[in-house]
Amino acid sequence: MSGADGVVLVDKTAGMTSHDVVARVRRLAGTRKVGHAGTLDPMATGLLLLGVNRATRLLTYLVGLDKTYRATVRLGQGTVTDDAEGEVTSAPGVRDVEEQALHDAVAGLTGAIEQVPSAVSAIKVDGRRSYARVRAGEEVELAARPVTVHAFEVLATRPATAADGTAVLDVDVEVVCSSGTYVRALARDLGAALGSAGHLTALRRTRVGAFDVAEAASLEAMADGVPMLDTSDVARRVLAARELTEAETAEVRYGRGLAPSGRDGVVAAFAPDGHVVALLTDRGDRARPVLVLDPA
Structure with missing residues (x-):
């Protein structure tokens, strides 16, 4: 093995x-x-x-x-981590959330958005992880960054009562998003958009x-x-494919360039027997190896 x-x-x-x-x-x-x-x-x-x-x-x-998640957002309470792991920092509660208001709030968090990441995250601030600064008692404000939420769908809602007696609404959602998107931050921002607070109580990644x-x-x-x-198999699933001749395969295995692929970005180059030999990218009038997986 x-x-x-x-x-x-x-x-x-x-x-x-x-x-x-x-x-x-x-x-x-x-x-x-x-x-x-x-x-x-x-x-x-x-x-x-x-x-x-x-x-x-x-x-x-x-x-x-891109990634797909199934999640449960609890509206009515906010936490220091924006998920159930952190202590509750606000509990304004929710009584009735109209379906249209929930739909509009979700729509406002869909598409190309500027998202402020959760403060308790691995993002570095002046060389130290943000979560380490928060746990040391520091106030951390992270800059917003562009992310894309391709889809944000409400699957079900359930009124509930939190352990501290706060009236909350649990919302099951499915999110399809770009890499770098914090679903915890979506939960936080959904609560804020509805005039309350929110955090994540469950998260499952179903697709990458x-x-x-x-x-x-x-x-x-x-x-x-x-x-x-x-x-x-992985290279064929993730990248555009270029099928090589035996002669081209030999050239690439020595790290030499080929005629351009005519495609943007990285292309996976496959030998005639179907195995991936290298990853190529067009540079000028040649396709150059950026990674040789099967060197000579």
């Missing part, structure tokens, strides 16, 4: 950090060379993509993929690009072996 290369689709359970998952897969796969393509918060469940051995070099091209959580396995199911997607 230690020599195998590939991408592992893990269905993460709640309570584990993404680093915990990486450490476990390192042991299960018998290799230190394991990395992930984007973290999940400890309270979140669902799809985490890991690269093993040479497939770690593909992770750069997986990090930026072309990869679905239905394909993933739990860590417990990997006790007898770690299932991996072949690097060629």
Whole structure:
């Protein structure tokens, strides 16, 4: 197993950090060379993509993929972390939220938006993680950044009473968004848009690009072996493909350029037998290798 290369689709359970998952897969796969393509918060469940051995070099091209989440937003309470992990900082409560008002608030958070990330996040402020500054008692104000929420759909609503007696409304949603979007921040901003407060009580990532959580396995199911997607399969799913001749394959394996692909961005180049040889990008009048996965 230690020599195998590939991408592992893990269905993460709640309570584990993404680093915990990486450490476990390192042991299960018998290799230190394991990395992930984007973290999940400890309270979140669902799809985490890991690269093993040479497939770690593909992770750069997986990090930026769009993602889909199922989540529950609790309207009526805000927390320091914008999710259920943090202490409640405001509890204005909600009584009745009209369906149209909820629809309008969700619509206002859909599309290309400027989002202020949650203060308790891994973003660095003057060299220190924002969450470390917040936990040290500092006030942290992060700058808004552009993100895209492709879809924000309300699936169900349920009136409830929080543990402190606050009247709240739990809203089940599905969010399709660009990489870098904080669903916790969407929960916070949805509450604010409705004149109250909001935080996330559940979060599950169901899709990353072309990869679905239905394909993933739990860590417990990997006790007898770690299932991996072949690097060629991953490259074909994520990138535009260019089929090479035997002569072109030989050139690319030595890091040499080819005639241009005529496409924007990075292209996966495949040998005649179907395995990925390199990733190419057009530079001027040549397609140049940016990563040779199968060198001579």
